[in-house]
Amino acid sequence: METVKTNNYEVEVKHLHISFGKDDVLMDLNLTLKKGENLVVLGKSGSGKSVLIKCIIGLITPDEGTIMVQGNNISEQDDKSLNLIRSKVGFLFQSAALYDSMTVRENLEFPLRRQNTIKGKKLISLVEDALENVGLLDVIDKMPSELSGGMRKRVGLARTLILKPEIMLYDEPTTGLDPITSNEISSLILHVQKKYKTSSIIITHDIACTKNVADRIVVIRDGVCAAEGTYKELESSGDPWIRSFFE
Amino acid sequence: MNQANQTVIAFRNFFQEVGQLTSFSSRFFKQVLLPPYEFDEFAKQSFIVGYKSLPLVGITGFIMGLVLTIQLRPTLVDFGAESWLPAMVALSIIREIGPVITALICAGKVGSGIGAEIASMKVTEQIDAMEVSGINPFKYIVVTRIVATTLMIPLLVIFSDFIALMGSFIAVNIKSDVSMSLFISQIFNSLDFMDIIPSLIKALFFGFFIGLIGCYKGYTSSNGTEGVGASANSAVVVASLLVFIIDMIAAQITSLFT
Secondary structure: OOOOOOEEEEEEEHHHHHHHEEEEEEEEEEEEEEEEOOEEEEEEEOOHHHHHHHHHHHOOOOEEEEEEOOEEHHHOOOHHHHHHHHHOOOEEEEOOOOOOOHHHHHHHHHHHHHHOOOHHHHHHHHHHHHHHHOOOHHHHHOHHHHHOHHHHHHHHHHHHOOOOOEEEEEOOOOOOOOHHHHHHHHHHHHHHHHHOOOOEEEEOHHHHHHHHHHHEEEEEEEEEEEEEEEEHHHHOOHHHHHHHOOO | OOHHHHHHHHHHHHHHHHHHHHHHHHHHHHHOOOOOOHHEEEEEEEHHHHHHHHHHHHHHHHHHHHHHHHHHHHHHHHOOHHHHHHHHHHHHHHHHHHHHHHHHHHHHHHHHHHHHHHHHHHOOOOHHHHHHHHOHHHHHHHHHHHHHHHHHHHHHHHHHHHHHHHHHHHHHHHHHHHHHHHHHHHHHHOOOHHHHHHHHHHHHHHHHHHHHHHHHHOOOOOOOOHHHHHHHHHHHHHHHHHHHHHHHHHHHHHHHHH
């Protein structure tokens, strides 16, 4: 089964509307992700940033609107084609979401074993390469509970990268980390962009991280895209509310 | 009026829960037969449910057989029917007490474990992580656990019955001298297939519902970490209650054939 590419955007969100009960989270949100760029999404807590990327990967179904990933409408896919699209999209969860009952090695092997195409020595070398890329080869046989927050995020990233995604979605990658580890994660995001030629959407509150990684920034307010531009443009925005993010 | 409203809401919630559980179990039946089959995870869960429950089930079974024999003995002695002791204990254990006590122990140990584990996987986004990696989390997590409990609980019941009868043998020998071969022959003379088969079928249902309730409560958990405890707790309560309800229905059905 083949997925189709119909335009230049890796991700295109049109008129997205999502509500939970009576709470409207996103209302008529429009957003695009160009090939090879790092797009940072800023917004207050509860503004629907995480909901947005969960919609993009198909974990949440929107009430209205369309989400195109590499030209494929996410809400029109059956399970098989949705999985095919998902195989091209990496998702780094806020909590890293490592499987507690598996070692780091098993965590990385797990998605590959499911695909059943890579086995034996090739599987071992892929796992080791992925961990080496995030500088954590020495924790390969440890359990997730033995790792620090930063290490868990890096292992989570390695687990995502092992599937060679073309699009990366980062859900608050630096939340809960100290400034030094946050900088390391930001550098890793840039490294991933360069090495794997990925296009990324990064949800964050961390302005230092935003400054480091953003090619373009979108600010969400009241469920819509309130501002869009580069770091420099938004830093000197005429809207004091937008400017307050950068102070 | 307020109380009437609360009763209506409680009824509505109850039927909503029953509806969701029915849909959850129909999803299980749809997916259990479809490939790919998760044999490795099934084997791992069978090990956890079966092998790791052996000590608890064994100790409980031993005490059950020992105590039942000690308690029954004086009454049977009064009626001059002491020789019936092994047969009576065996019938009680195999038909009723063995499966029910083992199922209750497993509802506590296995049901709560499954409920808490899955709820915690949900809270920490591990289930979402599986889904975005193209893995069917329902098949991997839920189907394997329900199949494991369905197949392992009957085996645990057989083990528990055996240990209980050993406990009974020791209790019999505290006050009298009965050889193992006589004890065993008295047991087998009193038993037929209609005692053993219904009890094992009943155990299959106990296992299925313990797994189903544990998985359902974990998979539908909400309210973050607070929900993890609540899921484990309600998995035990509902599964234990269902064990008694199934036991009641099984007793009625069995009585139709005997």
